[in-house]
Amino acid sequence: MIDGIITGLYTAFSPINLMMVLLGCFAGTFIGMLPGLGPVSAIALMIPITYGLDPASGLILIAGVYYGAVFGGSTSAILINAPGVSGAVATAFDGYPLAQSGRAGKALAIAAYSSFAGGTIGAVLLLVFVPILAKVSLSFQSADYFALMLFGCTAIAAFSGKGQVLKAILMTLLGLMLATVGEDPSGIQRFTFGNADLYDGISFLLLSMATFALAEALIVILKNAGGSAPASNLHSSSLGSLSVSREERNDIAPAVARSSILGFFVGILPGAGATIASFLAYGMERNLAPDDKQDEFGRGSYRGLAAPETANNAASTGSFVPLLTLGIPGSATTAVMLGALLSYGVQPGPRLYIDNPAVFWSVIISMYVGNIVLLVLNLPLIPYISKLLRVPRQLLTPIILFFSLMGVYLVSFNTVDLTMMVVIGVIAVVFRVLDYPLAPLLLGFILGGMLEDNLRRALLIWDGSFAFLWQRPITLTIMIITLLTLMVPMVSTLRGGRRFRHPDTMSE
Amino acid sequence: MMYLLNNKDRVGSLLILVFAIVYLKYALGLPLDPTAGDDSFNARTLPVGLSIAAIAFALLELIVSTRRAGDGRINAAVQGFSWLPTLLLVLSMAVYAFVFDSLGFILASYLFLHSGFLILGERRLLLSATVALALVMFLWSMLTQAFGIYLDSGDLFRFLAGLSN
Amino acid sequence: MKCRIPALLLVLVLAGPGFAAERIHFLIPGGAGGGWDATARGVGEALARAGAIDASSYENLSGGGGARALSHLIETADRQQNTLMISSSPIILRSLRKIYPQSYHDIVPVASVVVDYGALVVRVDSLYLKWQDVVDDFSNNPRGVNVAGGSSRASTDHIVAALAFQKSGLDARQLKYIPYNAGAHAMVGLLSGETQILSTGLSEAIALADQGEVRILATTAPERLERVPDIPTLTEQGVPAVFSNWRGFFAAPGTTDTQRLQFERILAGMYETEEWQSVRESRGWTDFFVAGDDFVAFLNQQEQEMSALLQELGFLN
Incomplete structure (x- = not known):
């Protein structure tokens, strides 16, 4: 194993390969910042370009593109509230408010440090536990995934403070309802009204761009008479500042440690992945935070930004476990990664680790080098990237709208989606004006499909009986944790029940 | 009546209530897989359950919200909103979606960006034109040339050039 | 069916020269990174690198499980002379189940290239x-x-x-x-x-x-x-169950026989190229070249079998 690691290191740090990873990170960050082009399309687009390269260089380029695209996705989530991949949704929850309050540079820096920490801890865990991890990957069945998705829904608690509980539940239900549009697992068309544009359901990107990026851009115009100056607090000279104080670091560090471990293990599960990991970490950190910090969540909490970013990246590292040790891609990203590996003649699977450890480790190390280079490359760029927010509002807003629309178009190449996006965006603005939180809607939408699929499979397998809830230990454990998580805020809501009569002033 | 509706929570829950009722109506009419036989959980189960839950919670919110006063008023919330530029922006997005296929990516995007700048009060025409054109051309060349993504050139361009594809 | 390739190739190669293969536009009914996408791009890359065509472009038109690309090809047929749409067995299943309003009968089958x-x-x-x-x-x-x-x-x-x-x-x-x-x-x-x-x-x-x-x-x-x-x-x-999930190409309705034969020729020539062999190796594909009337007959037979099966399963009335 040591030999393999050394060979892998040696390959990864050759000058040509370092050039490759730099190039890849740069291209990846750019591609990832465009909402429609996430890691999946970035890699798919790179495969033909890397065709002539030798496998090691090609893989390293791809690794750079991959990490670059993930970071680029976080950048647009933080700066313009446009999470282009579902893994970046939770990043927008607190990253965007931070950027709006003039701390864009800091938010991006925290995101970069957290991704790096998540990737690093993930890589260490991978190194230590790889022989036994394959078994963990296969330990979850549909019933357990159902429980896990249900647990993921508890992250909406973060949006249920101050008499908002019912509204958050209503918006989650709305998201779950939107997720049922399209062909269901039994092959039946639901709510498509015979319209082929709806057969595949509403795309995640459409909904996230409409409810987050587009609605936010419109609200800003609606509230601020479109003056020619950028929002006043963005003038502050600290906009591009990266400095994170010791106190803040100490505040974030435990959250990063917990989230990377949680993220890694959720990432190992082929049916879960980075998005679920980021939601779970977000919910977990909010529940663990002291009362005074808890209210910051959703309004610009450093922990609330660090947790999902860490978990997202640790989970991405974890998702390489089923890919490399079993040859099974658990996500769209690892699926296209498998295509890249195959085109270089690397067939992942249990035999790869045994027969060809050098290849196995060079894949992992090249992924990890991408992680390091990204940090080194992006930190100096962050001050410049965050100055994007200095662009005058009357220019920035149409550009944001344009990029959101283009992103959605690039997924389906269908202008019907653009119309649908505008309509949903307007509805989202109405809900924003009415003070209904939109994050639970997106969360319900993302989890809804997986929730139903897994529940229906579990019921089919258990012949229509719900016995799996108490007969499968993993399911039972997760269900108990879920119930406990729900009980705590409910008790505190009951204690603060008088708030219904004396509502707080509208906080947003 | 208007007084009762002048409440953010109430109007929001009312909107969801209406949506959930319409959704429930369609959910009850969903076809069932004739071959699935005894499967207890079918295509209708979740939609029906969700809409019933949504109706229940929306009604609850309607009742609870009557107890709240003051800050929830809509007319207070929307005071000072700049409706015109927002409406014009929404309109320009709708037009963009509508003309995209005929004008093609470059022209439609340019027009959208430029009109967006105008709507929000950018009066420096040269600046607007330069920014819009530079952005569109940069994105177009990146997408089509560097990444090899196919963007349809649009009916207008095809008509003028007499080209196929 | 594989054994027929060499003979067919010979005929095609003899009839071959004189045709300048300009460019092929590949219409892909699914997103980048999917199975259809990989096959179309694999074929296109192999053809381009072997010099069989001058240029190739790829249009990903996902939606409706492939229905959108099919409708698009039919609606814009007059400007799709250089277009090949990739498809596979599901086109038959989905047309039979009326998920697609159209079927392969409405377009011009050119050839199947690989099979799983x-x-x-x-x-x-x-x-x-x-x-x-x-x-x-x-x-x-x-x-x-x-x-x-x-x-x-x-x-x-x-x-x-x-x-x-x-x-x-x-x-x-x-x-x-x-x-x-x-x-x-x-x-x-x-x-x-x-x-x-x-x-x-x-x-x-x-x-x-x-x-x-x-x-x-x-x-x-x-x-x-x-x-x-x-x-x-x-x-x-002892169980006579044969099912071939082919992947192949279709041209727009109204494509001339000359044009169709040229597509056929280009695709037939691909199998000999080193480029194709390396793509095929790495992807684990199996060659399956059936073109022209043979392809149509093959499709008709599969449609009949699928129809009977779907009926027996109760998915068709």
Whole structure:
């Protein structure tokens, strides 16, 4: 194993390969910042370009593109509230408010440090536990995934403070309802009204761009008479500042440690992945935070930004476990990664680790080098990237709208989606004006499909009986944790029940 | 009546209530897989359950919200909103979606960006034109040339050039 | 059918010179990174690098499970002279189930290029050693055999499993099919122990079988494949269930015979190129060149079989 690691290191740090990873990170960050082009399309687009390269260089380029695209996705989530991949949704929850309050540079820096920490801890865990991890990957069945998705829904608690509980539940239900549009697992068309544009359901990107990026851009115009100056607090000279104080670091560090471990293990599960990991970490950190910090969540909490970013990246590292040790891609990203590996003649699977450890480790190390280079490359760029927010509002807003629309178009190449996006965006603005939180809607939408699929499979397998809830230990454990998580805020809501009569002033 | 509706929570829950009722109506009419036989959980189960839950919670919110006063008023919330530029922006997005296929990516995007700048009060025409054109051309060349993504050139361009594809 | 290629090639090569292959526009009914996308780009790259065509472009037009690309090709036929749309067996299933308003009859079949067969897969420690074991078990207790697949009911994986059970003389309607949303997830379902059998594409299963993770009980190929001579077919186990999931190209309606023949020629020439052989190797594809009238006849036959099966399963009235 040591030999393999050394060979892998040696390959990864050759000058040509370092050039490759730099190039890849740069291209990846750019591609990832465009909402429609996430890691999946970035890699798919790179495969033909890397065709002539030798496998090691090609893989390293791809690794750079991959990490670059993930970071680029976080950048647009933080700066313009446009999470282009579902893994970046939770990043927008607190990253965007931070950027709006003039701390864009800091938010991006925290995101970069957290991704790096998540990737690093993930890589260490991978190194230590790889022989036994394959078994963990296969330990979850549909019933357990159902429980896990249900647990993921508890992250909406973060949006249920101050008499908002019912509204958050209503918006989650709305998201779950939107997720049922399209062909269901039994092959039946639901709510498509015979319209082929709806057969595949509403795309995640459409909904996230409409409810987050587009609605936010419109609200800003609606509230601020479109003056020619950028929002006043963005003038502050600290906009591009990266400095994170010791106190803040100490505040974030435990959250990063917990989230990377949680993220890694959720990432190992082929049916879960980075998005679920980021939601779970977000919910977990909010529940663990002291009362005074808890209210910051959703309004610009450093922990609330660090947790999902860490978990997202640790989970991405974890998702390489089923890919490399079993040859099974658990996500769209690892699926296209498998295509890249195959085109270089690397067939992942249990035999790869045994027969060809050098290849196995060079894949992992090249992924990890991408992680390091990204940090080194992006930190100096962050001050410049965050100055994007200095662009005058009357220019920035149409550009944001344009990029959101283009992103959605690039997924389906269908202008019907653009119309649908505008309509949903307007509805989202109405809900924003009415003070209904939109994050639970997106969360319900993302989890809804997986929730139903897994529940229906579990019921089919258990012949229509719900016995799996108490007969499968993993399911039972997760269900108990879920119930406990729900009980705590409910008790505190009951204690603060008088708030219904004396509502707080509208906080947003 | 208007007084009762002048409440953010109430109007929001009312909107969801209406949506959930319409959704429930369609959910009850969903076809069932004739071959699935005894499967207890079918295509209708979740939609029906969700809409019933949504109706229940929306009604609850309607009742609870009557107890709240003051800050929830809509007319207070929307005071000072700049409706015109927002409406014009929404309109320009709708037009963009509508003309995209005929004008093609470059022209439609340019027009959208430029009109967006105008709507929000950018009066420096040269600046607007330069920014819009530079952005569109940069994105177009990146997408089509560097990444090899196919963007349809649009009916207008095809008509003028007499080209196929 | 493979043995016909050389002869066909010879004819085509003799008739060949004089045709300048300008450019091909590939219409892909799914997103970047999917199976259709990989095949179209693989073919296009091989052709371009071998110099058979001057340029290629790729248009990903996903939506409606492929319905949008099909409608697009038909609606804009007059400007799609250089276009080849990639498709595969699901075009037949989805047209039969009326998910597509149109079918392959409305466009011009050019040629199929590769094929994958259905595979029935079990865990290595499974008690099923041959297909007959599954049949026996199912006859005793149909609800005890969970069959996983990577697509929804009445889609390819379900149909392959149903075909195998039906041709084994069992009631395929009683088949307990567990749908997953991707082949990889169905594989996890099998390995995690919640299902006993997996119905999937052979090329997806071979890699994992080679690594000793799963065992392939049988394939739906007409005869054993050169690449995997040890894997038995259903046919040789006394179950005449043959299903070929082809991937091939179609041209727009109104395409002239000259143009169609030129497409055919270009595609036929591809198999000889080194570029294609390396793409095919790395992807684990099996060559399957059936062109022109043979392709149409092949499609018609598959449509008939699928129609009968769907009817028996109750998906068609």
